[in-house]
Amino acid sequence: MSSGAFQTEEERIQAFLAAGPFAVVGASTDRSKYGNKVLRCFRQNGRKVYPINPKAPEVEGLTAYPSLAALPEPVTAISVITPPAATEKVVREAHAAGVKHVWMQPGAESDEAIRTAASLGMNVIAGGPCALVVLGYRERG
Numbered sequence: 001m002s003s004g005a006f007q008t009e010e011e012r013i014q015a016f017l018a019a020g021p022f023a024v025v026g027a028s029t030d031r032s033k034y035g036n037k038v039l040r041c042f043r044q045n046g047r048k049v050y051p052i053n054p055k056a057p058e059v060e061g062l063t064a065y066p067s068l069a070a071l072p073e074p075v076t077a078i079s080v081i082t083p084p085a086a087t088e089k090v091v092r093e094a095h096a097a098g099v100k101h102v103w104m105q106p107g108a109e110s111d112e113a114i115r116t117a118a119s120l121g122m123n124v125i126a127g128g129p130c131a132l133v134v135l136g137y138r139e140r141g
Contacts, residue, residue: 079103
């Protein structure tokens with residue numbers, strides 16, 4: 001990473017979790033999808049989180065936004081649950097929106113997205129644990 005601020009995965013995760021508010025890019029209305037579970041997990045942990053979904057007006061009772069640029073306030077950290085090609089675009093949009101921390105959930109990352117985020121000085125978490133594991137997701141609620 002270009003900034004060199006966070007060397008270990010644990011340091012990157014702690015920095016991500018200390019940030020906020022958060023957004024889940026790829027938030028889904030389908031409760032069986034990870035894009036929904038990650039959103040619920042942030043809420044279960046008392047985090048302020050915005051769903052990003054260009055096709056749904058709301059997700060889990062929260063107003064959904066079509067893009068990071070459409071949010072009512074800036075977010076500093078995003079969890080990404082999108083196909084790898086879309087993640088590459090999300091990274092550029094996130095940087096433009098002032099996002100500092102990007103957690104690419106398993107299956108969302110690509111080498112290009114990781115390289116781009118790192119070259120932009122973002123704190124990148126990829127190829128590691130899922131936020132659901134780290135935050136202790138519970139299926140209920």
